[in-house]
Amino acid sequence: MIKNWRKYVGPGPLIAAAFIGPGTVTVCSMAGVNFGYELLWALLLSVIATIILQEMAARIGLITQKSLPEVMRAEIQTKAARIFALGLVIVAIVAGNAAYEAGNLSGAVMGLEAFLPQKTTSALGGYFRPLPLLTGLVAWGLLLSGNYRQIEWFMIGVVLIMSGVFLITAMAGKPHLPTLLKGLVPSVRADNILTIVALIGTTVVPYNLFLHSSLVSRKWKSTTTLRYVRADIFIAVILGGLVSMAILVTGTLSTAKQVEIITDLSKSLTPIIGSFAPYFLGIGLFSAGITSSITAPLAGGLVICSCFGWSNTLSSPPMRWTFSGILLLGVIFASLEIKPIELIAMAQLANGILLPVLSTFILWMVNKPEIMGKYKNHLLANILGIAIWVITLILGCKSILSVIQNWSL
Template structure:
């Protein structure tokens, strides 16, 4: 399993700082990238709908969501800091392939829903500020992919600075909006008392929860904290947990301020004036100037919307990369992954705008947030299990009190979602002319997801963690050895990756060297822990690879060959040349996977990088 966000993993040093303040500052950043997901355009839609329909009554939902978010994000950060795995990687190591494929599918749906909201928000902002059509605005958002690629190549700190600047624009815009709106402070305080005026309020409340506590942020945070390089001692890990909690608290409270400001703005302008159906961002923009009496109100609103959409689309795309690589261990070129993520959002947005028209975008934004909320349980429950596991967390598992609080939050979210699904299915059965279709498709699917949720909840209580580890690697140790020819090389290196290519490579090497030559099997480990800590890592994939390499050695020694083994850690294109050049090998033999052209674009190529860097001949055996 590869390293999470390998371009920037462990790229920020936190040690050797002159003062405690500078050390704390070095840890600050990941939570601000997380916070933008809590103020993205999807939040705007649900907050506007809540404020215009119910006034200040749903502010308590925002506050509750913020408290939930702070606890859950701290658990996500803890998982990444302690285990050096993101949530997707931890799930892949824990669950069976079948369960992981379903979890991956659900996570991708959440990413698509999230990115859909961000694409629509950006397009709406461009439309409001520059009068660009929504369809053109959606297509322009493709350029975000290249901006992200540019920023991440400049380093994570520069990306964090860019995001923080965008967050500051959003924050300052709403400071001025509050000044223009002059909300009733007494009613704002009253809104902190939990109430649900009607069933429509429940739908909006669940949308607010989905827009606030976002599943992709849980995957993202567990990865971003790994960009910090710190002392891996017990004291160092405790310090990292403490500083990341401070980072999360500040960043998420800023996000709460923005969300509350949007809802309060809607309550103080639309609800107050009897405009209860303002859920569309475009309508809100048009009404701000006449209601507040200043042309700056709609301009600041549009600027803040563009800043929110731009910042959140960057983090959403990063989360898509983390989820694909973590669940599938599928490493494709980062720019390809980001294009795919963006297209998954752009295509439904374009189809919706073309088919239903631009007026449907507000409802589509709210629906995207409800979809996010429905997926939350499948991200939260595994996270709670992981950070409660004493063996996985190596003494940094959460306390019983925190476990109770986390399970309470998960129960609230799952219960609300369950009610929403039940009510929606019931409503569909009442209004449809084809109830059989609902009974044969939607109902079985809902029941299936319910059983999956119950499986994820209860399985860890009955299966001990040490027996609950799955190896998903395509390892195959059944090597068929061919007859020997004469030898000429004395010291032969063989690159192996535990695939079918190994058999061809090893046999070809034996034909060169025979029984008298010395062979060194080289395997490069690409896990998160391996990349950062080399032989000191104890992650699952490194342990498995080490074991397999020794099994290769045992098998071949029994056949009479002189075999040594060597593990490398990092990208094969960089590590293999270093190992080969530091040893007195006569030749390097390696197999290929037989892909070229478009597959090289997707997966990259080690051979091209390798052959120009080594000082000995390279014998490439093509896999037929």
């Protein structure tokens, strides 16, 4: 087994890479800047919630040998309910990923700018930033390779680099251990509740559930491999959680008042890790951006192809057209500095509805003995699952309220 360890590595690294994007770096950094170690418990909770939901989604994928959208098409008998569910999935995942892809590419570019200051050139009366296009081409080229394993191994390498950067940065500051451990004790106040929701929301990501179920059904075919499926996601999500915590610790060690560009954080960390701080953090931010730039269009392509019953192999025309479209929109938004506010608002609204609906569907599926057989949920798994469902409902309501409030302004 040790000799052939590579065949036991699954899509876990892609899942970890997907939720550690530029948005996570920003949210975790600001949580550290504003609240110190106080909200480490929220990240720990989000890691536990992610493991529970991802394990259920992966188990469904392994036992049924289908992705979640395919299972939804097969198991939701009422036509109106099926159309509503799949329509919601398409709007939330595809539109959302297209909108947020601009942020992923911009985050990767922000990291690159630590090494290569960007020149903005005028184009058609506006401004064009070339680095998002170059970064997008890298992501597109990897997806066009048509090789899932190649993408997985690329992700493993980048995630390890990103993990090393943020973990080393956090440890270099020699955080006070008793104070750090105190941050694992839950503390909820009026002034930190929005940040708590944001921290959980950046980790419990709906499109990861679709991505994971699809890739697990592609990677593993036998129920005897369930232990490898679980080990793969446990290790990957725990590692991702540690990276997120390291980013929060890094924010705590800094003296920055806001984190909008890499120099905000790197300048304040110069006394701790030296003059190469901008380059060190630039590598970390680029890694976070490039991995999310690949997983977002990949997940969008898998979802829409599964919803319509099309082939979801990377080399199939529907898959290529879909992920290329999502990438192209991201490149345009990022290169021309267009703010896709309405698209993001629509995606947030759909995600706010989708997350609790999807959690409900997953809990329903993993408790159906005619589908899952002996691999259905046991009592403890259901208790934990219901607790996570409550969290997703709170997150969903917060998303919906946030969009409504923004529209009313």
